[in-house]
Amino acid sequence: MEKRTFLKLSSTLLATPVLSPLVGLVADEKLKNWAGNYEYSTDRLYPAKSIGQVQELIKKYPKVKVLGTRHCFNGIADSKDNLLSLKAMDDVVALDTKAHTVTVDASMKYGQLAPYLDGKGFALHNLASLPHISIAGACATATHGSGVKNGNLSTAVSGMEIITAAGEIRTLSRAKDGDAFRAAVVHLGALGVVTKVTLDIQPTFLMRQYVYENLPMAQLKDHFETIASAGYSVSLFTDWQKGRINEVWIKQRIDKGAKVEPAAPTYFGATLAKKNVHPIVELSAVNCTEQMGVPGPWYERMPHFRMGFTPSSGKELQSEYFVPRKNAIEAILAVERLRDQVSPHLMISELRTIDADNLWMSPCYKQPSLAIHFTWKQDWAAVRKVLPLIEKELAPFSPRPHWGKLFTMAPAQLQSRYEKLPAFKQIVQEYDPKGKFRNAFLSTNLYGIVG
Template sequence: MASEFNWAGNHEYAAEEVLRPTTVEQVRELVARASRIKALGTRHCFNDIADFDGGVQLSVADIDVPIEIDAENASVTIGGTTRYGDLAEPLDAAGFALANLASLPHCTVAGSIATATHGSGERHQNLAAAVSAIELVTADGELRKYSRDADPDVFPGLVVGLGALGVITRLTLDVVPRFDLRQHVFDHLPWEAATRHFDEIEDAGYSVSLFTNWADDTVDQVWLKTKVEPGAPVEARTDLFGALPANEPRHPVRAAGMSAVNCTQQLGVIGPWYDRLPHFRLGFTPSAGDELQTEYFVPRRDAIAAFEAIRGLADKVSPLLLVSEIRTIAADDLWLSPVHGGDRVAIHFTWKPLWPEVEAVLPLIEERLAPFGARPHWGKLFRMDPSADGLYPKLAEFRELADRLDPEGKFRNPFLRRTVFTG
């Protein structure tokens, strides 16, 4: 097989082949007879979570699953490999929206929810929390269906499944009435103001992101996405605790000279939810492209202390960074969600493609964040053991669920054995 790499180019897949069934029946047959198999999405993860050295990968991208909008029950059912960007416009045209989106719309829904990928907002949960029903092919080739209402005992363990429980073929998501947003960027927020007024800053918009390199005296940019209420006057802020409105569109990686052409529209121009919640537009390269990513989640109450811990490493962290992003996410009850059990703040690092240097600094960051019970993003780069120290109180239940659905461990690739099924 020709070499295949992930989106960032930092991981070369070691699976022997990629299977591409065109029907669910073919998925069932392929999974049933495989000894080692792993579902594959858009290859956006930065580690080997979707790889299987010596095994095979299975993509369901060639299975045609129509988008089914249920207006009466405020839900939408889609295929697992539907991308958020492809779902958004049909949903909007029908008068609906998703409550939140991640910073880029290029990823599949199944891959995003399996790794608990998130957006931002004091009152918004990660994307997986919108899942109300799931259909997956388990290790024995059976097509099983679960829902939030019918299977409350196991459903919270199924959604953020890390690919350990089966191959997702269909999903049902909660939807809300469509809405519009406007987006403003504010430059150079003093760190003193960022820490003193963090609660007010995070509450200033529907979705808020802070971009920093940790070394400067200011947070470089604050991206403020504000919901437009029909009939309400539109008033733009002229100051955000010392940060001033940008006078032209910005790219989060401004220090590297990245053009804002691939970013969603700013300067307060009103637009639909799907073209403002993400930072990047579907038709363009997201983020910087040639990069590495890491992210840790700390309890909301420990946000300021965690920021100071990272700032204490600025001399080691900043030279390796393209940019770092700070966001808030509301709690959920999903067993392996990094936001399980309480609101969290996500501290994200977009690194230059310097893996040996980044690998050396990760343990230092993890040591500084350990007192706060930091949890890593499952799809990004980390060196800590997520199964240690009771970080996930429902981990034992998840293992038991996996043993029932995959008793031979055919989905347990090296990543899962290293991070979830240790020992």
């Protein structure tokens, strides 16, 4: 597979005069997201290299949105007016070894921060499937990894700095700001421009991962909790065919001094893989993190894909729905019933568990969850017809879609899933009274205003 340059703008950003838009970056090439499925509504992209420049841009324009690593598959970060890039602001601001926190510029990517922390003897509690995403963007949309005891990435946030629509700098912390903090962490880009994030850290650790192939779905029905708890992080991949889970990825933490037992050759009817594999079995595993039980740093095992390579399959579409973990089996079987409608358009599905949290707009708010993820072939016309079928089958479990992925759920239905939404809107009104940061996605999904 070819390597992908995720941010085509990197050299351009550094060479462009401050406050000048990056218009016409490549002749006849429109600004698109990572997968190429979404074309942004403006080519006015303004780079900022300092807090002062961010404030100046916010004050200058009546409408603006921050564009990060562009890994969202919908219009949550889009603007038809002006886009702001903080790509140049990606440094470690402070490492507090006593408080076990690290403060970073919001545009830093996990793939940058992780090796730095490991070199200092520290680790994050979890990582997503790929490390190429920005910390601020991932936290704003409640992006997650896996593990029955692991909250999503946003749960590591203990402080943040945000610039409001008035250009004012506000700092929030878990320790001091209560509801205001719990509302702001998963903010969906509605409150302002996050410029710094403080994350909880812990002592570094090693991990290993094994993959088992062809787990009978019947075993999952009878032993879901055991299988989901088999490692620090567990991912189940399926194409919904042949009554099976194609691959079980078990990522085990190796604590200092603990005895490490070899992996069993079979696991609930699945067999131990004899070589590294890709979640999509037809693809090469060269871009995947090391398997076969080889110990390595936490940040080289928790993601599925290495920082230096193309993540996942390249051009694709993604959808994901969170359901209560207590309904995991029923929800899985509901999707399995749609296998003949789903499979023709599917690359692979992934099932992951995420612990509950208290962040108002998180899909895991007060709810230990199962996330049912779909990596689709890049055919939106076909996927658009399948998503309502999935949403209907999952409706008894009140699914919450991933904020940064594709869904067709009606705004009123989506809004009903978030009990703190009215209170969140009040805080949005405080931070952004004239809707400077509101776009079509937020107007539709949070306010029910279509058009």
